[in-house]
Amino acid sequence: MRRIWRLWPGWVAYAAGGFAALVVVLGLAGGEVSGWVGAVGGALGLAGLVLRRSWVVWAGVVVLAFSTFGLLQDLVTLLGQGRPDNWPAFLAKAARVVAMLSLVGAALVVGRRARGACGRCGYEHADGGPVPLRFPEATTAPKGVRWAVYAGAASFLPYAGAKVAFGLEYRRDYIEHGGFMAVLAHFGVDLTAVLALLGIFLLVAMTRPWSQVWPRWVPGLAGRRVPRWLPLVPAWLGATLGPYGLFGVGYLLVFGLGALPLPGFVGPAGIVGFTGAGLAFAVVAWDYQRRTRPRCLTADGAAVPAR
Template identity: 85%
Template sequence: MRRIWRLWPWWVGYAAGGFAALVVVLGVAGGEAFGWVGAVGGALGLAGLALRRGWVVWAGVVVLAFSTFGLLQDLVTVLGLGRPDNWPAFLTKAARVVTMLLLMGSALVVRRRAHGVCGRCGYEHADGGPVPLGFPEASTASRRVRWVAYAGAASFLPYAGAKVVFGLENRAVLAEHGGLMAELAVFGVDLTALLAALGIFLLVAMTRPWSQVWPRWVPGLAGRRVPRWLPLVPAWLGATLGPYGLLGVGYLLVFGTDALPGYVAQAGIVGFTGVGLAFAVVAWDYQRRTRPRCLTADGAAVPAR
């Protein structure tokens, strides 16, 4: 299995093409608006792969991103209730997300190979085989990125606090939903308040070295490398909150605060905008700082241009 993952630049294009074709078929067959958007994105991805044009593949990724609107809310529903509101719609949306990830990997490989560097790590080296990867030493984010993380966390605090109050005031209502949501309601805890607190912790943690190497206070894992996907997956999911917040800001500018009553909704607009944009910046910086390189036999490696 490890060897298969090491060979991802050789199979990611085929996998992306297969999923893109599936998304096109499902989008056309479904007939709903987001499905058609996903079909257009999948078609662009297929065209970019066929033409070996990375920018066309990225255009498909951007269009597909709009077709996954509401995914984070669906995941919260699955976590809280154990099921989504609509299984076919959820699985179709999940297929679009997988297609996006595969197309992003394919675009990266196309770009790197066009520059004559390794499609896997982006460095110039003699050995093109599936060799092990070497990871950089744990580092702290720059001061600018740290302040972005702090600002995003601060903007999300009012929403987290509002959801704590909401959970305490609506125990009976939350308990009627069942699942994890009902179990937390016994203690007056709203699931989204807990997730907001975890999001704030993750946002700040990704700027510190112990988000790359498990710290001493984690039993059994202290000193080991943290898998890159572990913080990056929730961080990029958190970044999808940004568009929600920006749409909410536009809504308030057009209709005013009277059109959106309630302290939770208003705090959510500010929090989603701030934390979503902060997650995008921090996740990109973390991805760049933790980028591995192939451990070649001769040790030669030159960064990609």
């Protein structure tokens, strides 16, 4: 299995093409706006793969990203109630996410090979086999990234507090919904408040070296490398909070504070928190991805940054 993953530059374009074709079919057959947008993104991705133009593939990725708007809300509903609001729509959106991620990998490979670099690590070296990867030493995020994270985390705290109060007031409604959300509600705990606090922890953790190497206080894993996907997947999901917050700002400008669907302080706190935390997640995820980028461990040690 590990060898298959090491060979991902050889098969990711085929997987991306298959999923892109799937979202085109589902989008045209579904009759929803998000599905049509996804179909356009899938078609762009397919065209880029056929033409071997990475920028066209990236264009398809961007369009597909817009078609997955609301995924985080669907995941929270699935976690809290054990089911999404609409299973077919959720599965179609999940297919667009898989297509988008596979197209990201294909775009990287196409672009790297176009400039004569290794499709797997992006560095120039002669050895093209499935060799092991060498990961950089654990480092702290730059000062600017840390301050962006601190600001985003601080903006999220009022939302967490407001949702605690909201959960206590409406705990009976949460219990009626059932699922994990109801279990937490019995103890007066709101699921989204817990997720907000976990998001703040993740934001700060990704700026520290122990987000790359397990610290001493983690039993059985201390000193081992943290898989890159483990913090990056929830961080990029957290980055999707940014559009929610910006949409809320536009909603306020058009309809005013009194038109917010959530009562009291929760609505404004959510707009501020989603905007700040979403932007902070995008910054720290991009920085973490750059700082932890591995390179192929070639036999001659000739790996150098691609020009």
